[in-house]
Amino acid sequence: MSGKVVLYYFDGRGKMESIRWLLAVAGVEFEEVYLTTREEYEKLVNDGALLFHQVPLVEMDGMKLVQSKAIMNYIAGKYNLYGKDLKERVMIDMYAEAARDIMDMIMMLPFIPPETVKSELEKVQVKAKVRTLPAFEKALGASQFLVGNQLSCADVNFLEACLMLEEELPTILSSFPNIQAFQKRMEAIPTINKFLQPGSQRKPVPDEVHVRIVREVLSHIYE
Known part of the structure; x- marks a missing residue:
């Protein structure tokens, strides 16, 4: 196994996209191997590369890492995106989980029957506006970051969630000024700005x- 970071997944977002975000924000270069056939997936399983027969798979630091949350926590810990102590880490996990809950709902929209998309999107909107975004708005009223005084994976996950929400519901952030200001600050960070470019x-x-x-x-x- 080489020293390069290699991602095994589809040529699309899914569970790997948040991993791509964290690597990009940390300034880590990575290569990708795209799965396009059932045979390619089965080869990974038969070779023992997929511990639980699931992708994403990330080759990194001599390890074959699976389970997206575990992978993200490892990257966050390695690249100083996971707080300064255990108390900050649990708060980071709380905010990150909330952001990922919204992203998971949006992620499934292309895979459900077309006639149910509208109702499912309405569920996303209600959850985001009533439960998720107000909590983030309050947190960002006290600090420029969600936890502590430095960038964490929770900030990165939440920015990704905001952008996904805006793709589906373009005006959803209009009544959340702290979140809008946060988004502008985050998008100005050089590694994030680079990742957002065509x-x-x-x-x-x-x-x-x-x-x-x-x-x-x-x-x-x-x-």
């Missing part, structure tokens, strides 16, 4: 081709 390794909104490939490769899940 041609970066950030993935676009999933299209029909991506959905079809995921369904074919993970046919045991979508049968």
Whole structure:
């Protein structure tokens, strides 16, 4: 195994996108191997690379890492994005989990029947406006970061969640001035600004081709 960071996943967002975000923010270069066939996935399983027969898979520091939360926590810890002590870490986890809950809901929209998308998007909107965004708005009224006095993975996850929300619900942040100011500050950070530019390794909104490939490769899940 080389010293390079290598990501094994689809050429799309999914559970890997937040990992891409953290690596990019940390300034870590990475390569990607895209799964396009069922056979490629089965080879990873048969080779013993997928501990629980699940992707994402990240080769890093001589390890084959699986389980997206574990991977993100490792990256955050290694690159000083995980607070200064245990109390900060648990707060970071709380905010990060809340952001990922919203992202998970949005992530599933391309995979559900078209006739249910509108109702599911309404659920996203209600949860975000009533429960999630007010809590973040309050936290960001006291500090420029969600936890402590430095950038953490929770900030990165929340920025990603905000951008995903705006893709689906363009005006949803209009009544949250602290979040809007936070978003501008975050987007000005050089590594984040670079990741947001065209041609970066950030993935676009999933299209029909991506959905079809995921369904074919993970046919045991979508049968």
